[in-house]
Amino acid sequence: MVVGFRVSEKIAGSVIRNRLKRVMREAFRLMKAPVVHDIIKKQLLVEIVFTGTRSAPRSSLASFQEEVQREMESMIQKAVMTEVFHE
Numbered sequence: 001m002v003v004g005f006r007v008s009e010k011i012a013g014s015v016i017r018n019r020l021k022r023v024m025r026e027a028f029r030l031m032k033a034p035v036v037h038d039i040i041k042k043q044l045l046v047e048i049v050f051t052g053t054r055s056a057p058r059s060s061l062a063s064f065q066e067e068v069q070r071e072m073e074s075m076i077q078k079a080v081m082t083e084v085f086h087e
Helices: 016-041 061-086
Strands: 002-007 047-052
Touching: 002 061, 016 047, 016 061
Parallel strands: 002 047
Antiparallel strands: none
């Protein structure tokens, strides 16, 4: 599994962008164990890129955690559905 975090230079200054990347990394780290377990169990090869948006600097860690959890569950569900259709 490869994970990347990206924030455009168009979003605020470097201090805000770096804080945003730290918050995204922390939100993913808190969700990592169950997600990695599912990915390994389903033998998936995954590349994940998180991209910060203009509204992101005003977001809290809790809102990032909710969004990361929702997106990861969706991603795993789509991967499982794709796997079923390719068998």
